[in-house]
Amino acid sequence: MSSIEIKSGAEIVADLNHAFAAFKEANDERLAQIETRMGADVVTEDKLARIDQSLDETKSRLDRLALDLARPRLGGAAPTDHSEREHKSAFNTYMRAGETNGLKALEAKAMSRTSGPDGGYLVPTPAEKDILSRLAKLSPIRAIASVQEISTQSLRRAYSTTGPAAGWVAEADPRPQTANQQIADMNFPAMELYAMPAATQALLDDAVVDIEQWIADEVQVAFAEQEGAAFILGDGVNKPKGFLAYATVADASWTWGNVGYVATGVSAAFAATNPSDALFNLVYALRAGYRQNGKFVMGRRAQSLVRQFKTTTGDYIWAPPASADGSATLMNFPVVEAEDMPDPAANSLSIAFGDFERAYVVVDRVGIRVLRDPYSAKPYVLFYTTKRVGGGVQNFEAIKLLKFGVS
Incomplete structure (x- = not known):
């Protein structure tokens, strides 16, 4: 009788980082094929799609774990x-x-x-x-x-809608009327x-x-x-x-x-x-x-597209969560799915x-x-x-x- 493996948040985060490393490797291979062959290999495209799906599944597991950990218990x-x-x-x-x-x-x-x-x-x-x-x-x-x-x-x-009415004035100068506030x-x-x-x-x-x-x-x-x-x-x-x-x-x-x-x-x-x-x-x-x-x-579909993007220096602009209760980031801004x-x-x-x-x-x-x-x-x-x-x-x-x- 097989037992169901229950992973900790740290283990799931490690899985997510491992999957993203594999994703980056496959995507770099695809980009290299586009540059040299004017098109990516079908096998590489299929591999990238499977890794992308694995990323989504692992991220979902991490989200579920974060919810379970954060859920308050009634009657406690x-x-x-x-x-x-x-x-x-x-x-x-x-x-x-x-x-x-x-x-x-x-x-x-x-x-x-x-x-x-x-x-x-x-x-x-x-x-x-x-x-x-x-x-x-x-x-x-x-x-x-x-x-x-x-x-x-x-x-x-x-x-x-226009911000508070304000203006600069010297201590003894008259206060002219500012524009009407909307x-x-x-x-x-x-x-x-x-x-x-x-x-x-x-x-x-x-x-x-x-x-x-x-x-x-x-x-x-x-x-x-x-x-x-x-x-x-x-x-x-x-x-x-x-x-x-x-x-x-x-x-x-x-x-x-x-x-x-x-x-x-x-x-x-x-x-x-x-x-x-x-x-x-x-x-x-x-x-x-x-x-x-x-x-x-x-x-999820939009996120799978932006995962492939890199800066001019070759760095990916999407990054997986750093902890079980964290969120993925895009250009260093949090991503809410x-x-x-x-x-x-x-x-x-x-x-x-x-x-x-x-x-x-x-x-x-x-x-x-x-x-x-x-x-x-x-x-x-x-x-x-x-x-x-x-x-x-x-x-x-x-x-x-x-x-x-x-x-």
């Missing part, structure tokens, strides 16, 4: 506050047996406006924090954006996101099972997948507005309210000569104040670069609710779990896109 420490202990106990009774009196009394006492028999009951605060912490690890854009908690229906923010009123509503895990009564009757842990395990991936897609592609209708859903313009014609882009110069591809120039143009399209905290966001970014195609916006903490805001309305439904899918008990979340671009200067097109 007992609540220290008396009200939290009361809420945890009442919530546990509601989840297992459907008894609501304890939760009703507690939430009436707290005068909670975000719960009730129609909308469900708030999960205990420690569980809510842990679910949000898990989402920060699983949802790539949430992990790099700014996150704002609210207790109302939406986040409203005034933003200066203020944008931005609104980010929180939309309802739901998941509906099911449990058997036997599971609920098992005292060993931590119900809060179970709920978190069931909803985290569902929430993260929906969020991940919406923060990138969402149209803003009953969901957050993704940064690719805004109007885009060539960076030379950029104005506030649009997202600027730089073109590769070739439809659906990078240029045949000096392909990495497009990436350098993308980086330097961003102002220096945003560039220092810049990150690349791209899908997001599956919902489009693959390179004609006029696709497949790579983003920016200071996402200043560019994009995720809005969380406080409170995750659960409504127990033992009737709709007998013999299973459904748990209608909801959270309210919104998002959108809050600073159009802090993000740029790479367009796989002529212009």
Whole structure:
């Protein structure tokens, strides 16, 4: 009977570096063949593709390990506050047996406006924090954006599109009026996101099972997948507005309210000569104040293309993570892999670069609710779990896109 080999983070990082070394060797061989034969050998191309796939698989293993290590454990420490202990106990009774009196009394006492028999009951605060912490690890854009908690229906923010009015003047000189400041009123509503895990009564009757842990395990991936897609592609209708859903313009014609882009110069591809120039143009399209905290966001297919690029000195511009909890880098900037970014195609916006903490805001309305439904899918008990979340671009200067097109 064979045993499954479980590797440590250091071993997986070593595997990744070994695979990238093999990738560089095969790619150098391919480039040499192109220079001498006017085309690469089919065997070499196939070898490079297989190594590239191995790189992706090893990176995925490293990502899964990092998530497991970073995932908080619910129930590991007992609540220290008396009200939290009361809420945890009442919530546990509601989840297992459907008894609501304890939760009703507690939430009436707290005068909670975000719960009730129609909308469900708030999960205990420690569980809510842990679910949000898990989402920060699983949802790539949430992990790099700014996150704002609210207790109302939406986040409203005034933003200066021209910068604060200012000027130089001597101590005794009159203060002339500066140009009028342009203020944008931005609104980010929180939309309802739901998941509906099911449990058997036997599971609920098992005292060993931590119900809060179970709920978190069931909803985290569902929430993260929906969020991940919406923060990138969402149209803003009953969901957050993704940064690719805004109007885009060539960076030379950029104005506030649009997202600027730089073109590769070739439809659906990078240029045949000096392909990495497009990436350098993308980086330097961003102002220096945003560039220092810049990150690349791209899908797996785009990342497999940029792995092949080298500088004029022969150094590869992509590098694997240096540790289990690190990220790959491109031109020394972190690379965030997001599956919902489009693959390179004609006029696709497949790579983003920016200071996402200043560019994009995720809005969380406080409170995750659960409504127990033992009737709709007998013999299973459904748990209608909801959270309210919104998002959108809050600073159009802090993000740029790479367009796989002529212009």
